[in-house]
Amino acid sequence: MFKYKSLEIKRFCHDSFLVSDGKVNIYFDPFKLHGGEPKADYIFISHEHFDHFSPDDIHKIIRDSTILFMNEMTKGEIEGLYNNKMVIIKPGDSIDYKDLHIKGVPAYNINKFREPDKVYHPKEDNKLGFIVTFQGVKMYHTGDTDHIPEMDALPSEKIDLLFIPVSGTYVMTPSEAVEAALKIKADISIPMHYGTIVGEKKQAEEFKEGVQKKGLKSEII
Numbered sequence: 001m002f003k004y005k006s007l008e009i010k011r012f013c014h015d016s017f018l019v020s021d022g023k024v025n026i027y028f029d030p031f032k033l034h035g036g037e038p039k040a041d042y043i044f045i046s047h048e049h050f051d052h053f054s055p056d057d058i059h060k061i062i063r064d065s066t067i068l069f070m071n072e073m074t075k076g077e078i079e080g081l082y083n084n085k086m087v088i089i090k091p092g093d094s095i096d097y098k099d100l101h102i103k104g105v106p107a108y109n110i111n112k113f114r115e116p117d118k119v120y121h122p123k124e125d126n127k128l129g130f131i132v133t134f135q136g137v138k139m140y141h142t143g144d145t146d147h148i149p150e151m152d153a154l155p156s157e158k159i160d161l162l163f164i165p166v167s168g169t170y171v172m173t174p175s176e177a178v179e180a181a182l183k184i185k186a187d188i189s190i191p192m193h194y195g196t197i198v199g200e201k202k203q204a205e206e207f208k209e210g211v212q213k214k215g216l217k218s219e220i221i
Contacts, residue, residue: 002221004161004188006135011221013196014051015143017163021135024099028130028141028163030057032196039063042100045070046107046143047127048077051197055081069102071126091126091150103157105129106150107143112170120170121145131157139163140186144171144193147180155185162186166207167199174203178210181218189218 002009010018016031020038027043029052040061045053045068053074068086070078075086087097091106107129109119121127121144129142140154141163162184165171171193172180181189189211191204201220208218 002190002219005137007137009161009190009221011190011192014194015046015141015163015165015192016057017141017192017221019134019139024134025061026100026132026134027061029143030054030061033057033060035060037061040066042066043068044130044132044141045074045078046129046141047071047121047125048074049144052144053077058082067097069130071104071128073125073127089128089130091128099134101133103131105131105140105142105154106148107145108148109144109170110146110148112146131159137161140184142180146172147176147183151180152183155183157184159184159186160188162189163192164189164207165193166191166203167194168203169198174206174210177207178214181207181211181216182214185216187217189216190221191218 013032015029017028019026024041025038027040031054089104091104093104095102107127108123109121114120131140137160139161140159164177166174166177191207194203204220211218
């Protein structure tokens with residue numbers, strides 16, 4: 001558990017987080033939850049892959065009033081599973097929803113290939129990162145991505161919390177993530193995408209050491 005201003009941030013594994021002010025519970029990519037977690041007010045799903053969209057885990061935390069945010073491709077996978085309100089986000093969208101402000105950010109690969117000329121996360125799939133402002137705190141959950149050009153325009157966003165992948169498998173390596181973090185200039189960078197399916201804690205530690213050497217703050221949760 002990590003506290004930042006009025007919020008508590010808990011990482012479960014991989015890219016899965018709970019952010020809460022004690023009343024409102026926001027989940028990002030819930031996966032391999034322990035059981036007994038507080039019910040969700042909002043669930044953000046970055047894309048349709050099983051380690052980000054997990055129906056079993058969503059069922060553990062969903063209630064009638066839970067709102068889900070996702071892209072069109074993920075909605076196609078979800079269709080028929082839930083009766084909840086679903087909000088479709090596209091890269092570049094900017095919306096206000098009750099107590100949240102949400103921006104959709106592209107999430108895609110540049111140099112991580114499943115086979116020649118085919119990346120794991122193609123740009124045209126409109127997979128997502130989310131910039132979510134809640135209780136005056138601006139969080140950027142990047143989803144599965146490389147260091148993409150769109151990140152270089154984000155210093156003006158004044159991100160407080162950056163959730164960034166570091167395993168190097170399907171996503172940025174620690175050194176690539178350091179370069180992205182230097183561009184984004186968040187108050188605190190939190191590494192993810194390690195320790196469950198791919199990657200190890202040492203990669204999170206390498207990332208943390210790298211950004212700290214550049215004068216930025218990082219926390220491993």
